[in-house]
Amino acid sequence: MIWQLDILLLIIVVICALAAISVKDLLSSAILFGAYSFLLCLVWAEMGAVDVAFTEATVGAGISTAFFIGAIYHTSRRTKD
DSSP: HHHHHHHHHHHHHHHHHHHHHSSSOOOHHHHHHHHHHHHHHHHHHHHHHHHHHHHHIIIIIIIEEEEEEEHTOOOOOOOOO
């Protein structure tokens, strides 16, 4: 494993996670969650767990993000922020 790539991925994953929980817009949070899942897919692939990486990419970054975005579009805002 390349330790510089591991450190870089870890830093980007932490930044993405902190951004996802601190952003106020739900759509932005869902997109950041999808990016977080994709970055974790890269971490799993770097560690050699290709089957886990594939599952994370399909379920975490793909289907879950699509469901979150679909649920957000079916809700309505109560306040005009």
